[in-house]
Amino acid sequence: MAQLTLEKLNKRYGDAAQVIKAIDLQVNSGEFVVIVGPSGCGKSTLLRMIAGLEDISGGNMYIDGTRVNDDTPSERGIGMVFQSYALYPHMSVYENMAFGLQLAKLPKDEIARRVEQSARILQLEPLLQRRPKDLSGGQRQRVAIGRAIAREPKLFLFDEPLSNLDAALRVQMRMEIAALHRRLKSTIIYVTHDQVEAMTLAQRIVVLNRGNVEQVGTPLELYDHPANEFVAQFIGSPKMNLLPGTLVSSGDTESVVRLWHGKQLTVPIATPASAEGTKVKLGIRPEHIEWGTVADAPYLADVLFVEHMGNETYHYLDSGKLGEPWVVRNSRRSDIAAGETVGYSLPPEHCHLFDESGKAFARRAVGNGASCLPGMDAPPITFAEPARTNVMH
Amino acid sequence: MKLTRQQRELGTKFWIYLAALVVSVICVFPFYNAILTSLRTGQDLFLTSYLPTTFHWENYVSALGENGVGRSLLNSFLVATIAVGICLLVSITAAFALARVRFRGRKYILFTILCVSMFPQVAVLSGMFELVRFLGLYDSIGSLILSYTTFSLPFTVWVLTTFMRSLPVELEEAAIVDGASLWVIITKIFAPIMGPSLVTTGLLAFIGAWNEFMFALTFIISNENRTVPVAIGMLQGTSQYELPWGHIMAASVVVTIPIIVLVLIFQKRIVSGLTAGAVKG
Amino acid sequence: MTHNSESLLPSAAVAPPPTASAPGRKRSLQQRRARAAWVLVAPALILLFAVAGWPLLRTLFYSFTDAAMDTPEEYNFVGLANYLDFADGERFGVLADPLWWQAVGNTLWFTACSVSLELFFGMLLALLMNEKFRGQGLVRAAILVPWAIPTIVTAKMWGWMFHDQYGVINDLLLRVGLIETPLAWIAEPTLSMWAVVIADVWKTVPFMALMLLAALQMIPSDLYEAARVDGATAWQRFRRITLPLIMPAMIVALIFRVMDALRVFDLIYVLTSNSEATISISGYAREQMVSFQEMGVGSAASVLVFMMVAGIAACFLWINRFSHEGKEARE
Ligand SMILES: Nc1ncnc2c1ncn2[C@@H]1O[C@H](COP(=O)(O)OP(=O)(O)OP(=O)(O)O)[C@@H](O)[C@H]1O
């Protein structure tokens, strides 16, 4: 399997703005890399540049150490699966899978062997003589994948392959693709804007935003240590709450933040002394906010509305003039109703801290609660003003 | 008294059916009249009766044989088929480039093609006359093949370009990834998928070539090389003032029937082909 | 380079291209496609140039000569004499020929009459076809008949129907009592143009109707439902919703038809034998060229036809753009 290296890769359409901005990326042999990002951020463009369908405006691209900037897609030895399947409507499933092999002038029996092998892997054998229009969406997608497999490419490229499928089928195909990767051990680059797909499939995720790589890392790295506000809010659903504040004191192991309403919170995050006194944002995921009683909890808020999902519950808390409401997510049912005033607390080991430009300060704590902070007891929380007034208003 | 909703709808329906009937009669009557006339001979011709009176096939026999319309039919068929064949071949490649490849000058080419489709034929007549004589094609159907191929091109290129644009880009990209060259993409992927559109476009171009008159009238002088429209236009009786209406109508019916049959078979496609050319105008 | 065709095979080692040594020597995909595109359009362009562009230039060239049709190789330059010339206090040339101006008048009159009638009837027909009723397929088949019939056949058929003694038209009109004596539709100069217009309208209304119908069918039906809820009458719905929405398609169809009508030749040539009362500019040019063998004069007339048609087309484009800009400015 192949290794892919991108070096300062650039893309510009005519005189229009740059769509891909100097991207550096290394994809290791056999790795499953998922590229995520919001719509229009350049995911497809990047993938198509890798495929060779789109010219590279600047920078270099290497496959296994060979510069392939000017190679045609077939010379690069890639296989691609498109969002709309792009099956040839006038050919049977077999012909669809054999077409590329015939063009490569492979011997007949070799073609038959490869097509049958990939059909077996994807359980397409009973469908080989059908036309694409006589297949269901999931079957079409499997044929599209089979067509790519039959070519035995060095590199698989997937552009949002599941977004035309319904929810149930998407889950099933997702697992099939994961199983396929385990079986073929091939290098896969997979584009999606669905973060669930990204989290479940990827060995490494590349978060793309406006043509820039925001962060590269394993799914849990991105969840636990987002490099900046964008990644923090992009990964995780509902997205992370951001609370404005000021850094009161810095430190190598912990820092003190004064939140917008004046209360202070000590968090196990390293900050440089130079950041003291600057504006920061405290990030906390909806699933990490904890309820307390109105009498004891450090913060109070009015519940704007409640969404019951069955397996979990979302509470939207009034953030006052800060605009967007905070979200709290509970995995249990809750009998809190809209209009009630509730108390809650922000567990410091789950907090993230971002500087004014949105860059994250290094966290010492890791996701899973206290177990990650062996050296620390119950994290100290200090409140400058333990009043019970509803500071949110 | 206010009409009930049902009564009003009934009234509307009545007018619609009446209008549909009138329209159909007006559209079909002239042709029906031509058929009636073609079946009459001698003094019967001058009966103005709206129902068939006699069935005489003599008109058909003499129109096809003596007047050389049969020969002209063959000429017309040859000219139109060859011209449309070449024209489709040339225009499918051009349409692919114009619809699918981003290259400089594409807009100008499209504009030029649109302009040529509006050319008055007479504007090129003397230049074409010279060209045709230069190529030694004067008074042969080669001259018509050449001119019909060229003058159908703008239409076919335009319509095929519109059709090609509507095919998904990913299909072509999949073929590129499969290692297909442009030629393979055109012949193995696009042409088969566009089969129906090619038929429609070809049919429309065929009808255009079948009906053309000015070039056919100017570049052909001998009877045996004439195409059908000219043959019918030139049908003369024994005296100048007595047109052989029976023969003319018989010949008219003969040349029209194939076209009408084709059109009725491909009704839906023709309508979509006609409008595809115009929608993007 | 036998490697290239086989390099699809991932197993076959890809011939390493000169690594980064000569960037840009090998063309990229888009560049290669752009080059291939020119090859692909070349046959069409060559044909168009050789058989349409070049003859047009030659026509222009001949319009400045006194060539005759049977001996086009022998000619003298006569400057603009074919267009307009003064000699002995008299004017010669196409532009001085009353018949030319008659032809111009005829053509414009024909175009204006037949296109506006076509638009009117085409609209009615399209509105009818847009209704749902049983037997719609039959009506559509029926209206395709006039469109499919060759123009020459149309001319002959209508020529027969307009026959002064035995024609169906006169017979019907007499029966209904609209006229007392048969009319000489073809021979009478005041009527012959109407005969041409009627035959042309009959033949081309279906085209217009199909264009307009296609546009009508693109209007979402919930717009009408919304208007109905708002209490708009049928006429208001037509004026305020249908008409504005089909306007672009209507203009396109109109331009098509005007361009077509301006170059009318065959219908008139066969139906009224190019009589003075109906001769069109195309007919005039061809008559000079072929019947009178005056290649020079005929070419001059052809060039004038071309300029007239091109001028009107340019006007359309200009008006169209102008109204577009106006619309954008208002929005
Ligand atoms: N041919 C083109 N010319 C100019 N700009 C383009 C072209 N193709 C794409 N773009 C621009 O490039 C940007 C990135 O497009 P791209 O298709 O890569 O987005 P994406 O991340 O795949 O989005 P999505 O999730 O919606 O598919 C967009 O802003 C788009 O407008």
Ligand SMILES: [Mg+2]
């Ligand atoms: Mg995309």
